[in-house]
Amino acid sequence: MNQTVGSEDFAMNVATELPYLRRYARALTGSQTSGDNYAVATLEAILEDPMLAKSGKSTRVTLFGVFHAIWNSSGAPVAAEEAGIEARAQAHLSRLTPNTREALLLSTIEEFSFEQIGEIMKIGTAEAEEFVRIAQRELAESVTGRVMIIEDEAIIAMDLQSIVSEMGHAVTGVARTRDEAVALGKAERPDLIFADIQLADNSSGIDAVNDLLEILGDVPVIFITAYPERLLTGEKAEPAFLITKPYSEEQVRLAASQAMFFSSTETLRH
Structure with missing residues (x-):
């Protein structure tokens, strides 16, 4: 038509x-x-x-x-x-x-x-x-670095760890709540953050990331959500990198490579 x-x-x-x-x-x-x-x-x-x-x-x-x-x-x-x-x-x-x-x-x-x-x-x-x-x-050949995962679902967290590890990245750890995320980020500065939107204690992954960015400065972030349209409204600051649930392994690989590619390479292993 x-x-x-x-x-x-x-x-x-x-x-x-x-x-x-x-x-x-x-x-x-x-x-x-x-x-x-x-x-x-x-x-x-x-x-x-x-x-x-x-x-x-x-x-x-x-x-x-x-x-x-x-x-x-x-x-x-x-x-x-x-x-x-x-x-x-x-x-x-x-x-x-x-x-x-x-x-x-x-x-x-x-x-x-x-x-x-x-x-x-x-x-x-x-x-x-x-x-x-x-x-x-x-x-895939561009850069590798340290990846932090903020995810309260154990199976998804393990899956993300497996994918990024196979890509050559080092996983600094997994945080299930906002407070855990801040503590983990302070303990070892990541080069990339994967963050779910809703966390275990009903805290916000977005708030956790905002806390971390205030401490760490420029760090690329990949948000994972089942409802991307809720973040892509044009009404406020939005993530440059966003994966929709359910995601594929290839989507995670691409997003990680993209985010690393756009980040500063000063602290990354080439």
Whole structure:
């Protein structure tokens, strides 16, 4: 069924997909501000050119396709005025094979097929698959470090420990509550934090992370939640890295590599 920009169905579909486009944009740029700027530019482009909504593709593929047209034309993954982690990310990104990380994020985090990735990125299906393989290898080889896990479900915590350990990271420990998380973070500074939202004593994983960041400074954080739309509202500061439950091993691997890739490498083992 053809949809137009002004149609109610198209507007509803865009509203449904927008949190995921914003999640993708943040993961791609490593910055909430830069990611949201690209998402806004995407919506503006669709409003200015109604023909984009008549491509015959799904709203989701159309939305991400317009995003990529803007992304490719900008030539700058991170805004020039960004500093700290975002600025260091710009230098790191230049070492990756062009377009491979985009393909990997589309495949693993957003779960597009290789055919859909090809449509979004304007490349062939085989090329999309090859891009994903290259990015997996390059990101896995980028950096390793110390990982802290804030998770009250024992099975999930063990699973996360196993995955990140197999990647070559050292796990500093597992915290089940906000207080345990702060104590663990003080005892051994992590290079990366995995954090569930709801903890064992009904404390908040978000509060635990905020406490830790006040103490530790810039440390990349990956939040894990069954309800990503509750965090991706655009109303307040949001995580650049977010995994949706139930997650796959590949999603955890990608998120960890992405977050490490965007973090400072001063304390990481190469």
